Amino acid sequence: MTEKVIIAGFGGQGVMLSGMLLAQAGLLRKREVTWLPSYGPEMRGGTANCHVTVSSRPIASPVILAPDCAIVMNLPSFDKYERQVVPGGLFLVNSSLVTKRSGRKDFRVVPVPVNELAQELGNAKTANMVMLGAYAGVSGALDRELFIKALEVIGGKKDHLLIDANVRAFDCGMEYVTGGYCGEIGA
Amino acid sequence: MTEKVIIAGFGGQGVMLSGMLLAQAGLLRKREVTWLPSYGPEMRGGTANCHVTVSSRPIASPVILAPDCAIVMNLPSFDKYERQVVPGGLFLVNSSLVTKRSGRKDFRVVPVPVNELAQELGNAKTANMVMLGAYAGVSGALDRELFIKALEVIGGKKDHLLIDANVRAFDCGMEYVTGGYCGEIGA
Amino acid sequence: MGKVLMKGNEAIGSAAIRAGCRYFFGYPITPQNEVPEYMSRHLPEVGGVFVQAESEIAAINMVYGAAGAGGRVMTSSSSPGIALKQEGISYLAGARLPCVIVNVMRGGPGLGGIQPAQSDYFQATRGGGNGDYRIIVEAPSTLQEAVDLMQESFDLADRYRIPVMLLCDGMIGQMMEPVELREADRRPPVEKPWATVGTGGKRKPNIITSLYLNPAELEELNLLLAAQYREITERETRVESIGLEGARVVVAAYGTTARIVREAVDLCTAKGIPVGLIRPITLWPYPYAEFDKIGKDCLGVLCVEMSMGQMLDDVKIAANGRWPVHFYGRTGGVVPDPRDIAREIEVIAGRRPV
Amino acid sequence: MGKVLMKGNEAIGSAAIRAGCRYFFGYPITPQNEVPEYMSRHLPEVGGVFVQAESEIAAINMVYGAAGAGGRVMTSSSSPGIALKQEGISYLAGARLPCVIVNVMRGGPGLGGIQPAQSDYFQATRGGGNGDYRIIVEAPSTLQEAVDLMQESFDLADRYRIPVMLLCDGMIGQMMEPVELREADRRPPVEKPWATVGTGGKRKPNIITSLYLNPAELEELNLLLAAQYREITERETRVESIGLEGARVVVAAYGTTARIVREAVDLCTAKGIPVGLIRPITLWPYPYAEFDKIGKDCLGVLCVEMSMGQMLDDVKIAANGRWPVHFYGRTGGVVPDPRDIAREIEVIAGRRPV
Amino acid sequence: MSKNTVEIRSEWCKSCGLCVKACPKGVLGIDESVLNAKGYSPAAVLHPEACVGCGNCALMCPDSAIRITRD
Amino acid sequence: MSKNTVEIRSEWCKSCGLCVKACPKGVLGIDESVLNAKGYSPAAVLHPEACVGCGNCALMCPDSAIRITRD
Amino acid sequence: MKVIYDKSPGLTDSALHYCPGCTHGIIHKLIAEALVDLDVLGSAIGVAPVGCSVFAYQYFNCDMQEAAHGRAPAVATGIKRVHPEAAVFTYQGDGDLAAIGTAEVVHAAVRGEKITTIFVNNAIYGMTGGQMAPTTLVGQKATTAPFGRTEALHGKPLRVSELLATVDGAKFVERVSLHDPAHVRRAGRAIREAFECQIRGEGFSFVEVLSTCPTNWGLTPAEALHWLEENMIPYYSLGKFRTPEGGSKND
Amino acid sequence: MKVIYDKSPGLTDSALHYCPGCTHGIIHKLIAEALVDLDVLGSAIGVAPVGCSVFAYQYFNCDMQEAAHGRAPAVATGIKRVHPEAAVFTYQGDGDLAAIGTAEVVHAAVRGEKITTIFVNNAIYGMTGGQMAPTTLVGQKATTAPFGRTEALHGKPLRVSELLATVDGAKFVERVSLHDPAHVRRAGRAIREAFECQIRGEGFSFVEVLSTCPTNWGLTPAEALHWLEENMIPYYSLGKFRTPEGGSKND
Numbered sequence A, B: 001m002t003e004k005v006i007i008a009g010f011g012g013q014g015v016m017l018s019g020m021l022l023a024q025a026g027l028l029r030k031r032e033v034t035w036l037p038s039y040g041p042e043m044r045g046g047t048a049n050c051h052v053t054v055s056s057r058p059i060a061s062p063v064i065l066a067p068d069c070a071i072v073m074n075l076p077s078f079d080k081y082e083r084q085v086v087p088g089g090l091f092l093v094n095s096s097l098v099t100k101r102s103g104r105k106d107f108r109v110v111p112v113p114v115n116e117l118a119q120e121l122g123n124a125k126t127a128n129m130v131m132l133g134a135y136a137g138v139s140g141a142l143d144r145e146l147f148i149k150a151l152e153v154i155g156g157k158k159d160h161l162l163i164d165a166n167v168r169a170f171d172c173g174m175e176y177v178t179g180g181y182c183g184e185i186g187a
Numbered sequence C, D: 001m002g003k004v005l006m007k008g009n010e011a012i013g014s015a016a017i018r019a020g021c022r023y024f025f026g027y028p029i030t031p032q033n034e035v036p037e038y039m040s041r042h043l044p045e046v047g048g049v050f051v052q053a054e055s056e057i058a059a060i061n062m063v064y065g066a067a068g069a070g071g072r073v074m075t076s077s078s079s080p081g082i083a084l085k086q087e088g089i090s091y092l093a094g095a096r097l098p099c100v101i102v103n104v105m106r107g108g109p110g111l112g113g114i115q116p117a118q119s120d121y122f123q124a125t126r127g128g129g130n131g132d133y134r135i136i137v138e139a140p141s142t143l144q145e146a147v148d149l150m151q152e153s154f155d156l157a158d159r160y161r162i163p164v165m166l167l168c169d170g171m172i173g174q175m176m177e178p179v180e181l182r183e184a185d186r187r188p189p190v191e192k193p194w195a196t197v198g199t200g201g202k203r204k205p206n207i208i209t210s211l212y213l214n215p216a217e218l219e220e221l222n223l224l225l226a227a228q229y230r231e232i233t234e235r236e237t238r239v240e241s242i243g244l245e246g247a248r249v250v251v252a253a254y255g256t257t258a259r260i261v262r263e264a265v266d267l268c269t270a271k272g273i274p275v276g277l278i279r280p281i282t283l284w285p286y287p288y289a290e291f292d293k294i295g296k297d298c299l300g301v302l303c304v305e306m307s308m309g310q311m312l313d314d315v316k317i318a319a320n321g322r323w324p325v326h327f328y329g330r331t332g333g334v335v336p337d338p339r340d341i342a343r344e345i346e347v348i349a350g351r352r353p354v
Numbered sequence E, F: 001m002s003k004n005t006v007e008i009r010s011e012w013c014k015s016c017g018l019c020v021k022a023c024p025k026g027v028l029g030i031d032e033s034v035l036n037a038k039g040y041s042p043a044a045v046l047h048p049e050a051c052v053g054c055g056n057c058a059l060m061c062p063d064s065a066i067r068i069t070r071d
Numbered sequence G, H: 001m002k003v004i005y006d007k008s009p010g011l012t013d014s015a016l017h018y019c020p021g022c023t024h025g026i027i028h029k030l031i032a033e034a035l036v037d038l039d040v041l042g043s044a045i046g047v048a049p050v051g052c053s054v055f056a057y058q059y060f061n062c063d064m065q066e067a068a069h070g071r072a073p074a075v076a077t078g079i080k081r082v083h084p085e086a087a088v089f090t091y092q093g094d095g096d097l098a099a100i101g102t103a104e105v106v107h108a109a110v111r112g113e114k115i116t117t118i119f120v121n122n123a124i125y126g127m128t129g130g131q132m133a134p135t136t137l138v139g140q141k142a143t144t145a146p147f148g149r150t151e152a153l154h155g156k157p158l159r160v161s162e163l164l165a166t167v168d169g170a171k172f173v174e175r176v177s178l179h180d181p182a183h184v185r186r187a188g189r190a191i192r193e194a195f196e197c198q199i200r201g202e203g204f205s206f207v208e209v210l211s212t213c214p215t216n217w218g219l220t221p222a223e224a225l226h227w228l229e230e231n232m233i234p235y236y237s238l239g240k241f242r243t244p245e246g247g248s249k250n251d
């Protein structure tokens, strides 16, 4: 089994870290994984995306041209990746910044207002983790324990507060898509 | 007819200029000519040589590996070129600095004490012109008028004094080898 | 040691230190910045030295000095920065100094872009600098291979007194993959009796130079180098190939591109077209002889590069008229699509109209 | 104008000024010093500008600025100095700027020597800099040809917006030969609407750049360049050849070496061996097609260079397996002896035991 | 007294806050409730009446997002 | 008074004359009648008795051709 | 209605790509305003560096060339020699000018090249992600000086204005800062004076602008201005180091 | 019998290839003597430049490397980092150091690299045949300045010692001359002090030696010394520009 995910957004939205966590979680499950980033010229505010492949077989190319899932955190990414997702695939959209709707009917679109959700949690910077939680919830491809372990491997175990905040955000995203969300966001 | 001459010595002995004059005189006779220099690393006092070809046909290579004539102004040049001269060729040696004698019997060796001759003329720097005169005298390949014209083309016509000194040196060399020399050099 | 998920550039840095590299001189440039950054943090831990030079030129000349002084030394950069190092590399080759140079290639020409490319093949394999010299060029296609080749690079450099280049496209530098790092090299350092370490008043001075004003001596150096290049060609050529025997089409590709080609090969195999792959690991010396193993069913050789066709020259030389040579390339940071490559293969195999 | 005896470097300078060159930026290096020296004396006479730069790198970047500003500009250097210019040349190619670069080659690698050589063939024809670019490379074999190619170089540079290199071995630079200089070019200067000359408030800004961070745009640039390179290949390839039809051996050589080979050919002809000669005048684009004219009696192709074998790659590509390809080279400033070349030819022709 | 008008082109604004800091009169603030297409909460004119037209805000704005006029 | 000896290794000498110029006592001169293998007329000690052993000549000799000893 | 301040016509319509609060944008404005004020926008030819300001050529409303890293003064020399009447300027960061481009800027000054160089000293390599620059302060951390710059390991930071002030051909050398509106106004004046020096044909003119890099300094834009004032100015003292009249260091 | 003066054991037996009366030979001696006096010949590693002194590696009786043109300070940095205890020096001409190698020498100084640089300023490119150097005097002719250097066209000559004296890491900077025995002795002292500064680990040390090139100046060796004294010293004033104690320009 091979799962190919593209995560894209503005630089600074944390899409790279999300992808690394996905890859690290895959490695912890003894899968083959690759993570391939791509940046625009800006240090902050530019566009950025990463390609994450998790597979039970050796991975030929780390480049994903037809993702099983695309997670788009802003409008340019929406426009760029909408068409690439395979039929039957998954399209997670940051609806805080993207109000546009997809014309495609052959895949599953899941809008998540991650900025609002994160702000509500009191930590605007964890919007990426909210989205990762949503991805986990919708796809079933990432479980909570592995996510926490991956966080510890990549971030180091020291910063408990940070880990806690991220896990809270992850849970919030997961709950949002699995219906358990009980915050105050309309729509 | 093709005449291939190598002129070699220390840098500063004026071997390059001698070669240029030879080439320029050739051009004045509407011949094809090439002049190819080679220097050592030193600005002064190093070794230097030039290859001059004068021919009635287009010249293929400007490099001379088997000269019809070698003019050597110092010992290293003697050692380097003695063997290269073609059988029946000409070997002009500055006997002021080279007392060595050639072992070869199949070419003509002409020793000329050019430093002493030039010093006697009152201009040590014209030793190269003395040698050129000697070459003209022995080979018959360069006539006096052409030499003077060549001097004017290369040096510019302005400096009469310099031209005169050079012509005197040329004459002196020519006279030395053609027997007209009446200075005071023994041997 | 278990597998760890690492960024290519950091894996390269870590592997270098494990291979005994103790001196690093470099200058920032995307997409290889994590190499110097890693070295600046970790070399001091093993008593090594990291210097951020004022330029790529200074860096390569510091490498020259350190290599001449007997240090195990490396530098890294990316395409335009490597262009600036060409004079220095020529000097290193001429003075026969061992060192490792990493080029994490980006799109060109000029400032170009920062996305992955393979358009410095000529620069690497033909010597962008002056004179008759070669350097060993190794091209990994996975991070594990990059890590493994790093140790080999330093060893080859010392054995032959030659600069070795690790030629990576930007993907190798930027991607993360699990790698297994080897134990630190604990062999005694290679003896370098030619190095300038101070005479101690006990021997004649050692001299490191590439200057030979006497043409005969300079030719002698060139003949010595040439003899050594022949020896390296015989002994150190590395290549991986699959399915050459019955192949109707053989693809030649290196680095990450070879991985992409593998996907294309799979697509074709699924359609019943037997396709072979030649993946040079050393780009110089080039594995020309590997092409002799291609079976008699081959209809054509396809060279695939992230460039407009540079390795293509070597493929043509290797093919030597035996098969038509085709080319497919993307450039400027655009990564080829396996489906497009598969289509090219099908055309050559006669399965599709051109 | 009649023939005058001139040193190659000075003839090159004089021809450049006659061809309309008005800007020269350079840095001293043997054996090309007479080029800048000539320019420093004579450019002011025609209202031109000579600047001795602080380095070859500064010089090539001044060339970039002046070319981008619409000037007819040139630089010259020798092997290690040209190595230093590689980044700049890659930028010029990427920004599509016309200019002329003279390389009076000396022996290498590294500092090497100052005697004539041809060991920068790769650097010139394969782009020692980064990226997928080519420059036009012309190789004169007589001073007259150098002078004539100079005008052509500037014209080609402007026509295609491409750097052109005049690749001379040290002999071309240092020797004297009679040359006939042409009249000064009095045609109106080529229009360069893309140049940065100030908007005058009347148009959108012109931009000179080689930066394209978007891979699709950078690929577009590369495709545009490639298309142009194809056009140049079709229209501007220059070669001289003799006796290909009935030749038993064909020799390929360029520059002064081709003159030396002619002597060898004469020696062989005298012995009754028919020998052909292919002398590429443009090294890029390479006259591959010329080899198709070789007759059926040919037993082998001999490539002769003052290097360890660099054009050899192109000869192999051109031969494409049709004939065995042999090589004879001298290097480091040693000039081949026609008698040795003749001996090689005889061996290939089967007249002498190997 | 003449009236000063401060306009902020919010699509250009990157929410850096330099204008807010530079204003001697506390006229400006960041409006966290809004996000522009780039994902930034742009600066907003909170107290237009207090503006003295000194130009500091516009001078400091790296993105030339502020225009000031006087009637 | 002790005796100073100035030796000139004439094969190394290039006839530059710097020693001659540097000598405060006029001890040295160029011997135009001789040419060494390099073609130079080397310096010669013309007035050995006048030497005060100051070392100036040797100090200035670029070719380290001069050796000075004191008995 | 009178316009008190608006985007300068010396700038194009393109939105700047810089990080929020990056002072590159302020310097762009000041240059654009100087070119307009001196009425030389139409004859101006600028040279962009390699650094965060690599895209400067998209922002200035005049002809522009993109130079190789560090070589802008050489490129500008080539331009100026072809168009002596043009207002030619380079815009360069501290990696670009003070590291790889040291020789080029020193020799443009030595030749007295009639160009204007705006030197953006933000004590860091911005574009490549925060590596140490020659101007990084002692104690400051950078990705290639992860434990902070130290005098023992890296030497003290290079003071470029002081260095260039020793060169005769540099006729105008001033260091300015952007940490508050008053200093920004003064910076604008210095830039105008530098261009005036060029236009009068006096020689090389140079303005060093102390600048911020909030992103790589890890500070908010406002904090960054404060850090600049507190840390950079004590080491990089402000003022005129050379003027055509020969005045120096007393402003 | 006491030897008052003889060829230094710090030099090899090879005859020097320099032109008659060229002061390169004097500087070689002074360096060799300093190495011997300080007893560091055995630990010394020198770096030869590209210039007339390209063969310096044949003359110094210690380990030597030949650097690319201008890059000696970078090469020396590489050496010193591998052998911190060695006495590492570069020997460079004015084309090598003051033109193409400007960035390398400035940054060796900025880093406070513990090496010693001997800078041979003969106001010309000797080896390549008399082209203009950055240090060629105004009015002086050169093959690439056939009508003489002018301030308007070429700018005034670069004063390297003054330039480097602005750099903190340069702990010892002195300019000396060779035009008479007294000055040669003082030059010897300066070179020794520079090495002492290195050995004490204080930082970068630098000695600029005003030198002659009789051949390309078109003068006899003696005339050349005179020309140096009359023309170079007025522009290139002698003295200490920086000492470890912080003294400057008063010797």
Ligand SMILES: Cc1ncc(C[n+]2csc(CCOP(=O)(O)OP(=O)(O)O)c2C)c(N)n1
Pocket (backbone or CB within 6 Å): C027, C028, C029, C030, C056, C080, C081, C084, G050, G051, G052, G053, G069, G092, G093, G094, G095, G096, G097, G120, G122, G124, G125, G126, G127, G128, G133, G213
């Ligand atoms: C030859 C070369 N070397 C290195 C680089 C990579 N590079 C791009 S920008 C930069 C430094 C930018 O720093 P600075 O000049 O201080 O500008 P800033 O981004 O801080 O404004 C470097 C090293 C390059 N593009 N080319």
Ligand SMILES: Cc1ncc(C[n+]2csc(CCOP(=O)(O)OP(=O)(O)O)c2C)c(N)n1
Pocket (backbone or CB within 6 Å): D027, D028, D029, D030, D056, D080, D081, D084, H050, H051, H052, H053, H069, H092, H093, H094, H095, H096, H097, H120, H122, H124, H125, H126, H127, H128, H133, H213
């Ligand atoms: C990269 C490079 N550029 C140029 C040269 C040619 N070159 C050799 S020596 C030299 C200059 C020598 O002048 P200087 O440094 O002043 O030393 P001097 O000969 O005067 O002692 C130059 C430019 C070279 N060898 N390499």
Ligand code: SF4
Pocket (backbone or CB within 6 Å): E004, E006, E022, E023, E024, E025, E026, E027, E028, E050, E051, E052, E053, E054, E055, E056, E057, E058, E068
């Ligand atoms: S013009 Fe002055 S007072 Fe008005 S908003 Fe801007 S800074 Fe505040």
Ligand code: SF4
Pocket (backbone or CB within 6 Å): E008, E012, E013, E014, E015, E016, E017, E018, E019, E020, E042, E043, E057, E060, E061, E062, E063, E064, E065, E066, G021
């Ligand atoms: S200074 Fe400009 S960019 Fe920054 S917050 Fe104010 S208006 Fe927005």
Ligand code: SF4
Pocket (backbone or CB within 6 Å): F004, F006, F022, F023, F024, F025, F026, F027, F028, F050, F051, F052, F053, F054, F055, F056, F057, F058, F068
């Ligand atoms: S030691 Fe002094 S006195 Fe004696 S010869 Fe030399 S310079 Fe003259």
Ligand code: SF4
Pocket (backbone or CB within 6 Å): F008, F012, F013, F014, F015, F016, F017, F018, F019, F020, F042, F043, F057, F060, F061, F062, F063, F064, F065, F066, H021
């Ligand atoms: S100084 Fe030395 S080389 Fe010069 S003349 Fe005297 S002994 Fe000879």
Ligand code: SF4
Pocket (backbone or CB within 6 Å): A043, A044, G017, G018, G019, G021, G022, G023, G024, G052, G122, G126, G127, G212, G213, G214, G215, G216
């Ligand atoms: S990285 Fe720094 S210098 Fe570059 S745009 Fe961002 S804040 Fe400005």
Ligand code: SF4
Pocket (backbone or CB within 6 Å): B043, B044, H017, H018, H019, H021, H022, H023, H024, H052, H122, H126, H127, H212, H213, H214, H215, H216
């Ligand atoms: S050319 Fe000048 S510097 Fe070079 S050796 Fe001769 S005199 Fe000395």
Ligand SMILES: [Mg+2]
Pocket (backbone or CB within 6 Å): G051, G093, G094, G095, G120, G121, G122, G123, G124, G125, G126, G133
């Ligand atoms: Mg910076």
Ligand SMILES: [Mg+2]
Pocket (backbone or CB within 6 Å): H093, H094, H095, H120, H121, H122, H123, H124, H125, H126, H133
């Ligand atoms: Mg010099």
